[in-house]
Amino acid sequence: MNFLWPEFLWLLLALPVLVLLYVWLLRRKKKMALRYASLSIVREAMGAGQTVRRHIPPALFLLAMAAMLIAAARPVAVVTLPSNQQTIILAMDVSGSMRATDVQPSRIVAAQNAAKSFISELPRNVKVGIVAFAGSAQVAQLPTVNREDLVTAIDRFQLQRATATGNAIVISLATLFPDAGIDLQSLQSGRERQRGFAIDGDKKEKKDFVPVAPGSYTSAAIIMLTDGQRTTGVDPLEAAKLAADRGVRVYTVGIGTVDGETIGFEGWSMRVRLDEETLKAIANKTSAEYYYAGTAGDLKKVYETLSSRLTVEKKETEISALLAMAAAVLALLSAGLSLLWFNRIL
Secondary structure, eight states: OEESSGGGGGGGGHHHHHHHHHHHHHHHHHHHHTTSSOHHHHHHHHHHHHHHHTTHHHHHHHHHHHHHHHHHTOEEEEEEEEOOOOEEEEEEEOBGGGGOOSSSSOHHHHHHHHHHHHHHHSOTTOEEEEEEESSSEEEEEEEESOHHHHHHHHHTOOOBSSOOHHHHHHHHHHHHOTTSOOOHHHHHHTOOOSTTOOBOTTSOBOOOOOOOOTTOOTTEEEEEEESSOOOSSSOHHHHHHHHHHTTOEEEEEEESOSSOEEEEETTEEEEEOOOHHHHHHHHHHTTOOEEEESSHHHHHHHHHHHHHHHHEEEEEEEOHHHHHHHHHHHHHHHHHHHHHHHSSOO
């Protein structure tokens, strides 16, 4: 715990003075009690319970004073708070290799089930969009809070050939920032060199975009799942730079064979390999994280981790108000017990 005004902590030295003052008052009252004919009669009337009770209200009041003095120093602590994440884009690989059954019942079914479970666990106010990608990338569902529409979009996936991971990131960014002029076509052709969002409807450069710190845009995030390496489309690291410049985190999830394997189905075979190095680089460049899922159970756990990561966040926050509230409760409790037990305030 840190303090914005640590010099106020010197006021805590007043607490021992209050304790000494309380002890002095008790001794003074004890001397006055000696005037009674028999001090034992007074003690018997009070009882052992009353002796303990008499110290509880002052102790609570002392704690209230301590809490108020600490609150005055403006303490700062790392606390877990609800995230202000408002939109999440799920970019999901629908290339032919997702038919493979090394992840039961198949990679695509495991990915669909995990994505639907992830969506169901999110707070209802979080919008989710779906981008499906293979040789190209397209928006399967615009960001919405309607969970039924999202499930329907996921169930409609049709597997295709090739893998364009870079295109998936660019289309996801274009979905998050529809007015930014992010242009996939010019990126692919190489005519545009300003990271893809410097073109308006008339193909004129926009000069007003200023890159921000990676990971600083907290209102949206992208989760990209793939089982292969890029075979076509935009360079995924160039696409990651687009996301980093806009402060958008791209969490990457790898599923399938890391070392490379020939997968056969429907009478033909194909060589696939998970490009973990690139997926890690994408995550690092955008201040996000990479996850590997070797089984359907692992994949579900990855999405559970992402759900908790994206809906809550730890941040350094001033907690003076909490301590002030605790001080008020302790002070009221002290006064209430004193009134209840002794018909007086302290």
